[in-house]
Amino acid sequence: MVDLSVDIGGLIIKTPVMTASGTCGYxxxxxxxxxxxxxxxxxxxxxxxxxxxxxxxPRMTETASGLLNSIGLQNKGVHYFHDELYPRxxxxxxxIIVNVSGSRIEDYVSVCEILSDLTxxxxxxxxxxxPNIKEGGIAFGTSCSEAAKVTKEVRKVWKKHMMxxxxxxxxxxxxIAKAVEDEGADSVSLVNTFLAMAIDAQSRKPILxxxxxxxxxxxxxxxxxxxxxxxxxxxxxxxxxMGGIMNAKDAIEFILAGATAIxxxxxxxIDPASCIKVIRGIEEYCNEQGVKNVRELIGGLII
Amino acid sequence: xxxxxEELTIIDKQVIRNDYICWEIQSDKVFDKIVPGQFIxxxxxxxxxxxxxxxxxxxxxxxHHNSIQFMMKVVGDGTKALSKLEIGDKMDVVYPLGNxxxxxxxxxxxxxxxGYGVAPLYHVAQELIxxxxxxxFLFGARTQNNFILxxxxxxxxxxxxxxxxxxxxxxxxxxxxxIWKERIASIKKIYSCGPESMMEAVAHIAEKNNILxxxxxxxxxxxxxxxxxxxxxxxxxxxxxxCLHGPVFNTNDIVW
Numbered sequence: 001m002v003d004l005s006v007d008i009g010g011l012i013i014k015t016p017v018m019t020a021s022g023t024c025g026y027x028x029x030x031x032x033x034x035x036x037x038x039x040x041x042x043x044x045x046x047x048x049x050x051x052x053x054x055x056x057x058p059r060m061t062e063t064a065s066g067l068l069n070s071i072g073l074q075n076k077g078v079h080y081f082h083d084e085l086y087p088r089x090x091x092x093x094x095x096i097i098v099n100v101s102g103s104r105i106e107d108y109v110s111v112c113e114i115l116s117d118l119t120x121x122x123x124x125x126x127x128x129x130x131p132n133i134k135e136g137g138i139a140f141g142t143s144c145s146e147a148a149k150v151t152k153e154v155r156k157v158w159k160k161h162m163m164x165x166x167x168x169x170x171x172x173x174x175x176i177a178k179a180v181e182d183e184g185a186d187s188v189s190l191v192n193t194f195l196a197m198a199i200d201a202q203s204r205k206p207i208l209x210x211x212x213x214x215x216x217x218x219x220x221x222x223x224x225x226x227x228x229x230x231x232x233x234x235x236x237x238x239x240x241x242m243g244g245i246m247n248a249k250d251a252i253e254f255i256l257a258g259a260t261a262i263x264x265x266x267x268x269x270i271d272p273a274s275c276i277k278v279i280r281g282i283e284e285y286c287n288e289q290g291v292k293n294v295r296e297l298i299g300g301l302i303i
Numbered sequence: 304x305x306x307x308x309e310e311l312t313i314i315d316k317q318v319i320r321n322d323y324i325c326w327e328i329q330s331d332k333v334f335d336k337i338v339p340g341q342f343i344x345x346x347x348x349x350x351x352x353x354x355x356x357x358x359x360x361x362x363x364x365x366x367h368h369n370s371i372q373f374m375m376k377v378v379g380d381g382t383k384a385l386s387k388l389e390i391g392d393k394m395d396v397v398y399p400l401g402n403x404x405x406x407x408x409x410x411x412x413x414x415x416x417x418g419y420g421v422a423p424l425y426h427v428a429q430e431l432i433x434x435x436x437x438x439x440f441l442f443g444a445r446t447q448n449n450f451i452l453x454x455x456x457x458x459x460x461x462x463x464x465x466x467x468x469x470x471x472x473x474x475x476x477x478x479x480x481x482i483w484k485e486r487i488a489s490i491k492k493i494y495s496c497g498p499e500s501m502m503e504a505v506a507h508i509a510e511k512n513n514i515l516x517x518x519x520x521x522x523x524x525x526x527x528x529x530x531x532x533x534x535x536x537x538x539x540x541x542x543x544x545x546c547l548h549g550p551v552f553n554t555n556d557i558v559w
Binding site for chain 1: 305306307308346351352353354355356397522523525526528529530531532533535536541542547
């Protein structure tokens with residue numbers, strides 16, 4: 001029996017596999033396909049202080065080996081999450097991680113304050129990397145000082161685990177990671193999507209309503225893997241890796257590069273049971289390799 | 304019925320006029336109830352440029368053989384790759400998805416279809432007939448050659464057609480057909496599926512005449528299960544994922 005549990009920074013989760021925010025709804029959409037309690041954590045849709053309708057249609061297009069999206073954080077706001085959604089999903093996992101986003105630092109703080117009393121909400125993932133909103137989001141994640149500022153303010157009010165989700169659209173992602181570590185982040189998750197665009201040559205128009213969007217899927221995996229490796233070497237806090245993980249083999253690669261846990265995102269759009277298949281695959285890999293404890297693999301890259 | 308991901312076996316493939324294919328795929332598990340208007344989402348293999356699944360409306364269900372029929376128009380790389388599959392091959396399918404039409408108790412209903420949007424209306428009609436009701440089809444297309452499998456529909460219910468070029472049936476759009484004037488008083492429910500402009504025009508007639516109307520929307524989808532939020536439509540409740548809250552909507556709820 002392989003021990004799959006990992007400590008992501010004062011928070012022990014039973015498997016190193018989580019959903020990625022914005023790819024699993026609130027978990028309830030996927031209950032027909034997998035047993036959600038088996039996941040290490042359920043990371044739910046990006047949540048803002050006020051409700052957001054998101055961007056106009058079309059919001060998504062496929063590219064070679066990936067997807068380009070510009071959803072724009074459609075959600076019904078933190079109060080709706082707190083009062084309506086949370087009671088419906090609290091039985092789904094012991095760790096419901098809410099991805100928190102905002103246009104102003106005060107918004108991040110307010111959202112976290114409202115979430116504080118939810119028992120199963122054992123962590124927040126502070127999203128300073130959404131490429132698809134006009135104000136805030138990525139702006140906080142592309143400068144060390146802004147990233148530090150958001151982290152510092154949220155830290156003042158949020159006493160449980162604070163994960164900070166980093167943008168890959170920067171020159172030195174490890175510098176941003178260090179900046180948020182210094183302000184008290186318990187872990188960093190990376191990477192969010194890469195700024196990208198798609199054009200229809202026939203009509204000569206952009207395909208997305210917002211012109212640009214965020215690229216995810218297998219297309220970004222090698223770049224994400226490098227970024228996880230860079231950040232792993234730069235910080236002491238656990239790294240949560242993501243970016244194009246489609247199967248257990250991909251997940252193992254991220255863990256070897258230094259990720260303590262991983263998130264499965266775009267793969268869920270292709271196979272709604274992806275997360276559970278990744279967990280089973282990691283277990284098989286460990287059995288084959290004679291690994292008793294998945295923690296042995298973290299940063300286990302042989303150079 | 305609970306949603307599932309499964310490899311279904313192709314047991315029939317009929318190519319119609321080169322670019323339409325009517326498929327029948329079979330499960331080795333028993334089907335629970337599948338609602339007319341629900342859809343399937345198929346993974347495309349062997350097509351490097353295709354990443355997302357491709358959704359198709361269910362045309363009809365054979366509960367004795369646990370099989371699903373659906374129609375496909377070959378339009379792009381994804382459908383081209385799927386069109387190469389043959390009887391005996393497998394398709395990786397997530398199904399049954401979406402809400403489907405609410406098959407209600409109105410005595411007379413009109414099933415309005417355009418293009419190959421007619422496909423799911425066959426299943427709707429079967430359910431209505433099983434309930435002892437009298438559905439009636441009204442289909443429109445640009446030209447006669449855009450209709451497929453009309454005989455199949457004609458065999459189970461009354462069928463009226465319109466073509467924009469007058470090559471078959473009444474010349475004009477579905478909304479120009481005289482049946483609207485002749486039967487408007489007796490029609491109590493409209494089920495529609497086709498191009499959005501057609502469904503919107505039909506919805507306006509329904510609204511004006513106080514007829515209950517449902518439309519199956521065809522937004523570009525990806526996950527099919529309500530988690531990617533790409534296939535949204537603006538409704539009176541805000542943006543909703545058509546794959547989860549639809550594809551069928553009461554037309555009074557849609558913000559066209």
